[in-house]
Amino acid sequence: MSWPYVVGVTGGIGSGKSTVCAEFERLGVVVIDADEVAREVVLPGSQGLAAIVAEFGAGILNPMGSLDRSALRRVVFADPARRESLEKILHPLIRTRIREQVSRVLSPYCLLAIPLLVEKGNYDQVNRILVVDCPVATQISRVMARDNLTLQEAEAIIRSQATREQRLNKADEIIVNVADIESVKSQVERLHADYLAHAANLQTSL
Numbered sequence: 001m002s003w004p005y006v007v008g009v010t011g012g013i014g015s016g017k018s019t020v021c022a023e024f025e026r027l028g029v030v031v032i033d034a035d036e037v038a039r040e041v042v043l044p045g046s047q048g049l050a051a052i053v054a055e056f057g058a059g060i061l062n063p064m065g066s067l068d069r070s071a072l073r074r075v076v077f078a079d080p081a082r083r084e085s086l087e088k089i090l091h092p093l094i095r096t097r098i099r100e101q102v103s104r105v106l107s108p109y110c111l112l113a114i115p116l117l118v119e120k121g122n123y124d125q126v127n128r129i130l131v132v133d134c135p136v137a138t139q140i141s142r143v144m145a146r147d148n149l150t151l152q153e154a155e156a157i158i159r160s161q162a163t164r165e166q167r168l169n170k171a172d173e174i175i176v177n178v179a180d181i182e183s184v185k186s187q188v189e190r191l192h193a194d195y196l197a198h199a200a201n202l203q204t205s206l
């Protein structure tokens, strides 16, 4: 069985990860979204949700029986041991599901979007790291507009994430998203050609 080359995409909130991923998708590249996988593993009826209820009680369910994320956040917020229990339940499920999705990819490479890749340090799932970068002031104005946040809210989220320098230190490639979408498109097209070449090299060296 051939295994695709996996490019991890990361970047701070509002840097333009979704915008970049959409451009790769337009070129036919499969994008796996780690946040989406994290939501799927706790859907009603899932093994993940059952394990969370067993650990934290039915109080973390809302009346319709789905996960009440804010109730769960309140339970784990100030308690590192409980947060660790939650991560012990979720991480193996998320990893397995990501591996399943990667194994179904038919193209030579795929993207795995992991917003908190640098914060969590789970680099073993990716062959390369692509960082989407822009100045903090640009992140702030984009997320205030997109998510209807105040300046203080936007700044607080950015402060809770890795710094630009920490992320750029881990980057194999960088997309600089400071101009228009055309500039993103041309950077994506260039990288797409590079990744196809990397993936081909990897296949021949196996």
Ligand code: ADP
Pocket: 011, 012, 013, 014, 015, 016, 017, 018, 019, 020, 142, 143, 146, 177, 178, 179, 180, 181, 184
């Ligand atoms: P992320 O996924 O990293 O949080 P998004 O891709 O959602 O970021 O981008 C944040 C917001 O900024 C979105 O509303 C998006 O449409 C907008 N945006 C991103 N890049 C550009 C750009 N180069 N020009 C104009 N708007 C952009």
